[in-house]
Amino acid sequence: MQPKRKSQRKKDYDYSQPGYYAVTICTQGRSCLFGIIDNDDMQLNDAGRMVNDTWHEIPDHYPGIELDVMQIMPNHLHEMIVVSAVGTAPRGRPYPGKEKGQARGPVSTGFLSLPDVIERFKSLTTTRYIEGVKNAGWLSFPGKLWQRSYHDRIIRNATGGLRRVRHQNSN
Numbered sequence: 632m633q634p635k636r637k638s639q640r641k642k643d644y645d646y647s648q649p650g651y652y653a654v655t656i657c658t659q660g661r662s663c664l665f666g667i668i669d670n671d672d673m674q675l676n677d678a679g680r681m682v683n684d685t686w687h688e689i690p691d692h693y694p695g696i697e698l699d700v701m702q703i704m705p706n707h708l709h710e711m712i713v714v715s716a717v718g719t720a721p722r723g724r725p726y727p728g729k730e731k732g733q734a735r736g737p738v739s740t741g742f743l744s745l746p747d748v749i750e751r752f753k754s755l756t757t758t759r760y761i762e763g764v765k766n767a768g769w770l771s772f773p774g775k776l777w778q779r780s781y782h783d784r785i786i787r788n789a790t791g792g793l794r795r796v797r798h799q800n801s802n
Contacts, residue, residue: 644785647744649715651699651786654749656708659775663705664760678760678769679703685756686710693743693751711786714745745783753777 658664665679675683686701686708699711757776763769 646746647714650713650745652712652714652745653784653786654710654712654745655782656710656749656753657778657781658706658772659778660773661706662770662772664770664772664776665703665705665708667705673702673704675703676769677767678763681759681763682708682756685752685759689748689752693748695743696748712745712748714743714748749781 665682666673666675682703689696689698695715697713697715701708701710760776764771
């Protein structure tokens with residue numbers, strides 16, 4: 632029997648409330664699967680480009696989620712996510728969970744929480760990565776693609792309000 636893991640989420644904080652979050656997600660065992668660093672420049676491989684593309688699709692699948700800057704590294708990624716109110720599914724598009732390869736789970740009628748967004752991103756990228764291993768010869772991964780949890784920071788300014796910063800994505 633495995634010992635119960637302590638949650639890394641902030642105690643008594645509602646991650647479904649609108650917020651601006653900095654998140655770091657690591658590959659299982661810190662496996663370098665997404666490319667290499669060459670002369671201080673991250674060179675994405677096909678798997679890294681898939682992760683990047685999947686990241687940028689999130690607002691298309693999940694209304695109320697905005698993206699800011701993201702940096703993919705060989706074995707982890709840093710991203711900033713804005714969680715806001717969820718409206719209806721975009722016209723002509725099914726709700727999340729109804730598309731091939733899309734993570735399944737309950738669709739929020741109010742706010743999609745940060746853990747929901749991360750779980751769905753991990754699930755979809757894992758499915759797509761497995762397809763790349765089978766069909767394109769990508770490096771296989773041991774067990775799971777992603778570590779079980781992730782690190783997050785709630786971004787606030789000096790007065791306690793949410794800080795919004797916009798950056799250009801270099802990928």
